[in-house]
Amino acid sequence: MFQFGFNMFHEITRPFNMTYRCFSVSMLPGNERQDVERGGKIIxxxxxxxxxxxxxxxxxxxxxxxxxxxKRITHCGVLEFVADEGKVYLPHWMMANLVLEEGALLQIESVSLPVATFSKFQPLSEDFLDITNPKAVLENCLRNFSCLTTGDVIAIKYNSKAYELCVLQTKPGNAVIIIECDMNVEFAPPVGYKEDEHVSRREQREEGMDQDPSELMPEPSGFVAFRGEGNRLDGKKKKLTSESDGEPQPTASRQPYERGIPDYNWSIGTLRFIRTSRPTSAKEEAPAEPFQAFKGEGFTLRTAKSKN
Structure with a gap:
């Protein structure tokens, strides 16, 4: 006699295929969901x-x-199952890729994708070049994504600024999964990028950084000590500070530049006012008299009778 177990035959996987009304995350009731806007997952x-x-x-x-x-197609993961029945909520950039309006019909089908090995991105703005380590920033932002689709324009945020990147190429397919994988990343030049203009802009920034901070200090106003020209008692002329100039150079009147210490405990939305301590007066410096109980003058409630 043969005994068959429950798991002897593999259960056939059936695809999920449904149609929902789609809305942007801003239409989701309750608090604002920035975690959905910054990733590639839906609700x-x-x-x-x-x-x-x-x-x-x-x-x-x-x-x-x-x-x-x-006929626009993209791929995504799911973040939560808390939407109203018959509705799904998408990030704004995903609705823009699919050319969807609020309340439009959207077909959702479960699929299986290969694991990513390579991807190439093209920034849509030259501002992306100002990021010091773009690969590290992209890797941190892609943690909120489950997959990538060739031709999509994804939006990532860094330092409170949004950057749009076009997915030019993915391997080994046009749509790949990027969860727990080793993926090589390359960047194409941004749209409208010109090497000469970018080099000149970089040189201007470097020149601004090389400027002496003391030159940025304001001119002193009011009385400035030892600002005038001196005269010798023996009647001889004062030595010139520069041999090329025929006249003596006045001393520098600008205040010396002192670099401050940043406040590492500062948080956004707070203001801290630093007040200088005022000098203590002579009265405040004098020691106070020791306390003695019942030292004050007393008064009686009964008025004294006038003597005849």
Whole structure:
């Protein structure tokens, strides 16, 4: 007699294919969700989670989003299942890639993608070149993404500024998963980039950095000690500070530049006012008399009778 176990035959994986009304994350009731805007994941309703568990799909969950009107396609992951029934919430950049309006129909289908080995990005602005280590910034921002699709324009934020990057190429396919993988990254020149203009702009910044900070100090106002020219008692002329000049050079009147210490405990939205201590007067410096109880003068409540 043969005994068959429950797991003898593998269960056939069935795809998830549903159509929802899509909205941007700003339409989500409750608090603002910046974590959704900064990544490549969407928010789906709880019924989708129940259906996905019954279908026995592969993990991590990757979905193919299709706008049937424009035939635009992209891929994404899922962040939470807390949306209203029949609705999904997408990042703004993802809706722009799919050319979707608020409340438009969106087809969502579960897919399986290969693991990424290579990707190439092109910044849409030359401001991206000002970042010191762009690969480290991109790696930190891509932690909120599950996959990449060739042709998409993703948005990342760094130092409270948004940068748009076009995904030019992905390997080994046009759509790849980037979770727990070793991926080589390359950057193409930004749109409208010119080497000569960028070099001249960099030289201008370097010249500004090489400027002496003392030259930026304001001119002193009011009385300045020892600012006048001196005369010798023996009647001889004063030595010139520069042999090339025929006249003596006046002493520098600018205040010396002193570099301050930054406040490492400063937080955004706080103001700290530093007040100088005033000199103590002679009265304040004098020692106070020791305290003695009942030393004050007393008064009676009963008026004294006048003597005849």
């Amino acid at each position: 789906m309703p709880p019924s989708a989670l129940e259906q996905l568990t019954r279908l026995n799909i592969e993990y991590p969950m990757i979905f193919k989003l299709t706008n049937k009107k424009t």
